[in-house]
Amino acid sequence: MKFRIIGLVVALLLVLLSAHPVKAKDVVMSGAERSDYFTQALSLALSYAPEKQYQIKFINFDVPKLRALKLIANHEGIDVIPAGATVERQELVNPIRLPLLKGLFGWRVPLILEKNKDMFFQKQTDVEFKQHIAGQLYTWSDTKILESNGIKVLKGSKFLGLFTMLEKERFDYFPRSMLEVEGEYHRFKHHGIIIEPNIILHYPTAYYFYVSKQNVELHNDIRNGLELAIDDGRLNTLFKQHFGDIITRINLKNRRLIELNNPFLPPDVPLNRKELWLDVEQYIDNNVN
Template sequence: MRIIATVAAALIGLALIASTQASDAGRLLLYPKSNDDWRAAYPVQMLTRALTLSGGNYQLQPGVEDVPKARNFLNLSTKHGVDVVWSMTSIERETEHLAIKIPLNRGLMGYRVALVRSAEPDMLASVASLEQLKQFTAGQMYVWSDTKILTSQGMVVPGSNYNTLFRMLVAGRFDFFPRSVTEVSQELARNAAMGISLDKHLLIRYPAAMYFFVNKQDAKLAADIERGLEMMLASGEFVQRFEHYYGDVIRELQLDARVAIDLHNPYLPADTPLCRRELWWADLCPIKQ
């Protein structure tokens, strides 16, 4: 009996040690894997820093495979293989998931410049209004959030594959390919040899926010992320990190010198904090939704 009791005590001790080690390691937190490391670098860095500041005990790790964003949101809902997703917000997404309402790239997701064919670099040079822009067609992935915004303007040619869209542009299937100012430099560098150039004239913009999203039952994780981001905002670190990643891009694209075409975003939730000035790169408060 003493031997049995001793063995039982030893097993209990090992279980307690394993439990303590697991607790010390923290919760494993899975985020979407991206084969394009440059896309994920900034949000992963912001997430890591926010959770460190909030005191949350987490270990961050990418998921197993790079899957479409819609699949990531489905997996988030079912708690399958991903715990946090970052993407442009919408009424539908905020209904189905828990959004941390601090725009990671300060609204730049809604600032778009156009990729055009190198043979026609000034195709959009005379455009000065939305009505004039509607005379041209834009290529977009049919599943992207901003596709709905542009579709509501009646000028989208949908595609089913991201890489194919660049070939469709070169082939003349549509006139221009609007891309976020946070992405266009890398995309241009990778596709310029195909005969693609950057339009220097237009800036298409609409209110948009890229948030972190978690499962609706994951309130503690949401609170930890929000607390850390708020601490970064209060200290100025948030803006410093944003400037580090996007400051040169904003200056190189000369956004202030471009003709701005403002679009309505009917999918933006009514309670988006547009008038909380410190969250945005530019003042969006006067823009009525």
């Protein structure tokens, strides 16, 4: 009789559970759009926890990155954001330490004036290269990185103004990431600007997903999902779909690599995991300055 009652209780619980399916969990994202790489990477990562029924939602207004990070930290309407790796951000919110862009933001291609297209044609010594002046916004972390490597930087206060300053030859070149340079060239080529064809600068950078330090479950699900997607190749396939053509068009193998240090990179960035980064040997020769 006792076991019969237990069996009936179990059956009743199963009926109740089937009548009340698990409620989907909304994950509110900032700093991305519905169809972009970051959204698809997050969706891929969360797909490895199907029992949670995660659904990605978006805020319908622009939020500055620092403000979004503070909202995440305080559980005020945003759950996750993709952003560059900095010590300051890691003190505020919790990073998933898997570089989403394989370091692409640290691969910098100069925009220059067409009339100066041969500026970097001849191989130059470090000293000679550093005589050229780069242009950057004074608030950008890249500005500090370039200056820490002994590169002269002319700083502006407005992004659009930098293209006018380049046109007027206030500085010599405007280093932009591989993800930005083509779009900006097409937008501003009427200024007589071209993509410099001979060199590429590189310094290590990482782009992470960040969540609240208290949201351990979401942090673990994103991290575990990304690790699984790395292992089975699906994240790399997604990366190539979005950025493979860009990397090919930049023509790395015919560019001279100028390797720079990044003293501001957090010390826990997983630089030793080669599978997480752009495979340089696949694209570039050994002509390193």
